Amino acid sequence: MKKTILYILFAIFILLQLIPVELPTTSMDNPDDLLLNNTDIPNEVVDILKNSCYDCHSNETHYPWYSKIFPTSILVARDTREGRLELNFSDWENLSRVNKIGVLEDIVTAITLEEMPMRIYTLIHQDAGLSSEDKELVINWAEEFSDNLYD
Amino acid sequence: MKNLLSVAIIMAFSIVILSFTMVSNEQSTTPQSSDVTYEVPNNVQVILDNSCYGCHNSDSKSTKGKMKLNFDKLGDLKQGKLVSKLSRIYNAVNEQDMPPKKFISKYPDKKLSDSQTETVKEWANDLINKNGGL
Numbered sequence: 250m251k252k253t254i255l256y257i258l259f260a261i262f263i264l265l266q267l268i269p270v271e272l273p274t275t276s277m278d279n280p281d282d283l284l285l286n287n288t289d290i291p292n293e294v295v296d297i298l299k300n301s302c303y304d305c306h307s308n309e310t311h312y313p314w315y316s317k318i319f320p321t322s323i324l325v326a327r328d329t330r331e332g333r334l335e336l337n338f339s340d341w342e343n344l345s346r347v348n349k350i351g352v353l354e355d356i357v358t359a360i361t362l363e364e365m366p367m368r369i370y371t372l373i374h375q376d377a378g379l380s381s382e383d384k385e386l387v388i389n390w391a392e393e394f395s396d397n398l399y400d
Numbered sequence: 401m402k403n404l405l406s407v408a409i410i411m412a413f414s415i416v417i418l419s420f421t422m423v424s425n426e427q428s429t430t431p432q433s434s435d436v437t438y439e440v441p442n443n444v445q446v447i448l449d450n451s452c453y454g455c456h457n458s459d460s461k462s463t464k465g466k467m468k469l470n471f472d473k474l475g476d477l478k479q480g481k482l483v484s485k486l487s488r489i490y491n492a493v494n495e496q497d498m499p500p501k502k503f504i505s506k507y508p509d510k511k512l513s514d515s516q517t518e519t520v521k522e523w524a525n526d527l528i529n530k531n532g533g534l
Contacts, residue, residue, distance in 0.1 A: 345534060346480070346534075347480070347483055347484050347487055347534045350480050350481060350483070350484035351484045351487070351488060354468075354481070354484060357467075358464070358467050358468060361467065362463065362464060362467070395480060395481060396478055396480065396481070398480050399478065399479050399480025399481075399483070399532065
């Protein structure tokens with residue numbers, strides 16, 4: 250009896266995989282990318298952005314294996330889509346200077362209030378969590394970068 | 401006679417020096433591109449005090465509200481950051497995102513009337529232009 254239930258559950262799981270979930274497309278060629286166009290950003294900050302933010306906030310998403318499996322595929326697709334909508338570092342240079350300042354403000358707020366990176370993301374990507382030094386590095390960079398935009 | 405002459409010379413010098421300092425004073429008050437202009441006329445202040453200041457001040461209980469906008473520190477911001485805040489104020493009242501709906505349902509008198517919304521928008525827009533524009 251137990252075995253039958255297990256078989257049925259497994260069959261349902263397999264069938265669920267037929268539900269199409271479209272992951273946002275990725276691209277490594279982004280001429281308006283923040284890091285590509287601002288080579289003076291300190292390396293430590295570049296590493297943090299790439300490691301902790303770029304999966305959802307750029308076109309350079311590295312999809313893990315479970316992003317192809319239902320139902321985690323739905324979560325990954327949604328978070329990536331919404332993340333890019335909110336802030337896409339791949340389109341950075343298309344923002345007006347005042348919008349750039351606004352986004353940098355939001356980065357500072359989100360990191361200070363520990364809203365970003367999202368818990369569910371750092372739970373799986375353990376190395377994406379930000380230490381207090383990491384936070385300070387990004388916040389200081391964002392403040393300074395912002396001030397230089399209006400000089 | 402000698403005394404009179406020295407007094408005259410000193411006076412002449414003083415006038416020259418004074419006029420120089422006055423000229424330099426005048427120059428420093430003419431707006432330069434990096435000078436921050438921040439002023440809140442009374443009619444705007446009344447609206448901000450009534451509908452915004454409660455959450456957006458240094459002692460606010462709302463950490464997020466305070467971080468996003470703090471009227472106590474708005475005038476201390478550099479030009480770019482000030483313009484960014486002002487443009488967000490403009491958008492928030494224009495799109496009726498602020499004051500928050502939940503807050504208004506509790507305190508209906510905090511809702512901005514159409515004319516109050518226009519007043520805040522004009523104020524923000526004017527300061528944006530005086531600080532180098534978007």
